[in-house]
Amino acid sequence: MSRLNVVVGISGGIAAYKAVSVVRELVLAGHDTHVVATEHALRFVGRPTLEAISRNPVHTDLFDGVAEVRHVAIGQAADLIVVAPATANMIAKLAAGMADDLLGNTILASRAPLVIAPAMHTEMWQHPATVANIALLRERGVVVVGPASGRLTGQDTGPGRMSEPGDIVAAALAALGPRDLAGTRVLVSAGGTREPIDPVRYIGNRSSGRQGVEIAAGARDRGAEVVLVAAHLEVEAPAGVALVEVGTAEELRIAMLTEAARADVVVMAAAVADYRPQRVSGSKIKKESQGDELALTLVRNPDILVQLTQARRPGQLVVGFAAETETDPDALLGLARAKAARKGVDLLVVNRVGWDEGFGADAPNRVLIVDSTGTTRDEASGSKSLVAGRVLDVVQNMNTRA
Numbered sequence: 001m002s003r004l005n006v007v008v009g010i011s012g013g014i015a016a017y018k019a020v021s022v023v024r025e026l027v028l029a030g031h032d033t034h035v036v037a038t039e040h041a042l043r044f045v046g047r048p049t050l051e052a053i054s055r056n057p058v059h060t061d062l063f064d065g066v067a068e069v070r071h072v073a074i075g076q077a078a079d080l081i082v083v084a085p086a087t088a089n090m091i092a093k094l095a096a097g098m099a100d101d102l103l104g105n106t107i108l109a110s111r112a113p114l115v116i117a118p119a120m121h122t123e124m125w126q127h128p129a130t131v132a133n134i135a136l137l138r139e140r141g142v143v144v145v146g147p148a149s150g151r152l153t154g155q156d157t158g159p160g161r162m163s164e165p166g167d168i169v170a171a172a173l174a175a176l177g178p179r180d181l182a183g184t185r186v187l188v189s190a191g192g193t194r195e196p197i198d199p200v201r202y203i204g205n206r207s208s209g210r211q212g213v214e215i216a217a218g219a220r221d222r223g224a225e226v227v228l229v230a231a232h233l234e235v236e237a238p239a240g241v242a243l244v245e246v247g248t249a250e251e252l253r254i255a256m257l258t259e260a261a262r263a264d265v266v267v268m269a270a271a272v273a274d275y276r277p278q279r280v281s282g283s284k285i286k287k288e289s290q291g292d293e294l295a296l297t298l299v300r301n302p303d304i305l306v307q308l309t310q311a312r313r314p315g316q317l318v319v320g321f322a323a324e325t326e327t328d329p330d331a332l333l334g335l336a337r338a339k340a341a342r343k344g345v346d347l348l349v350v351n352r353v354g355w356d357e358g359f360g361a362d363a364p365n366r367v368l369i370v371d372s373t374g375t376t377r378d379e380a381s382g383s384k385s386l387v388a389g390r391v392l393d394v395v396q397n398m399n400t401r402a
Contacts (some may be wrong), residue, residue, distance in 0.1 A: 004031040004079040007110075008054070009103045012040025014153050015085035015119035018126060020045060021165035022084050023053050029169070029385040035061070036074060036103045062102045071102060073129045076109030083174045084115045085119030085162045088130050094142070095133035113142040114171040119162035121152055126159070167239055174221035177274030179397050187218040189256055189261035189270035191231035193249045197296065198342040199280035203269045209233035211321075211351070211365060212269035213387035216241050227263070229255045231270055249301040251275050260308055260316075265395055267319040268305050276301055309344035317398060319391070337374035345373055346398065349391055369394055
């Protein structure tokens with residue numbers, strides 16, 4: 001998805017603190033994000049915080065920038081408007097078409113998709129006026145995300161809790177994103193396998209699973225039916241995908257081969273342990289009985305990606321991931337071409353990693369995408385969401401040409 005001009009409207013409710021994360025997610029996804037806050041919203045979240053996170057000035061006053069007609073210019077320039085939180089009062093004003101503040105003017109002056117995330121007490125959410133207003137907004141094409149059920153302000157619980165920022169952003173981008181993967185079944189693996197040494201120790205890796213999760217979420221937003229095979233994710237699995245949880249490389253192998261039988265696209269983004277202990281102790285290994293050294297014999301795990309390409313159905317597209325520490329661009333390309341040929345994949349995404357690069361839920365990625373002939377299809381650098389979009393662009397392009 002290309003860089004978007006997104007307006008995040010924040011109205012005056014306690015859930016305004018979560019709007020900071022909505023803004024942050026959009027910025028990390030590579031979008032130019034502008035906050036339009038009501039005066040009451042700024043009593044919950046400070047202007048400096050929102051400006052630091054959005055990297056843009058925060059707009060609140062209807063009479064600022066009169067010479068440039070800012071009260072309509074912001075809405076006219078928007079590709080997408082997200083209101084989070086949308087209080088009962090804000091929802092009523094939207095339903096009535098009121099524009100007594102900058103946020104109301106911005107929304108009325110825009111033809112961009114409007115996504116709202118309601119947040120209020122249960123009684124307010126269930127009040128007939130709010131029920132009628134939400135129904136009217138939905139009829140007009142407004143996308144309503146949530147609310148969820150859970151803990152509210154004080155001791156109250158029930159429906160009315162604002163949806164989580166990641167779910168709001170996913171739904172917002174899906175409201176205008178391409179649906180070019182509709183009718184496609186996409187299988188994605190994510191995370192890192194753990195190979196047990198004993199009941200308390202294991203051999204693992206530093207993968208958070210975020211890149212695979214972003215690919216799964218991106219495919220979902222583009223209309224695909226998605227299955228995510230997850231190994232020890234450090235981030236939440238996206239809503240709206242089928243989740244299969246695994247632990248070891250062998251469990252991942254079985255799950256991927258089983259699910260691949262029905263998939264049109266297979267994306268092997270999980271970091272799989274190359275080796276596992278030959279012997280797994282049934283009880284905790286005591287250092288008192290081992291002395292100063294502990295010797296482990298490791299045996300090689302099956303190559304899951306090779307097995308997937310060997311079992312590939314006609315027309316199925318298989319995408320592999322490879323983490324490399326090589327810093328020289330020419331040498332990295334050489335590694336990518338050799339591995340793509342050796343694995344038999346249709347696409348190989350080479351991910352540059354290091355001590356301070358590539359790993360971690362929020363760390364940016366730099367990738368090189370090559371096809372089975374060794375041709376470079378794309379390069380991308382930025383958030384994992386941005387990288388996921390570029391990978392899916394290449395996948396869709398290959399599907400279209402097939």
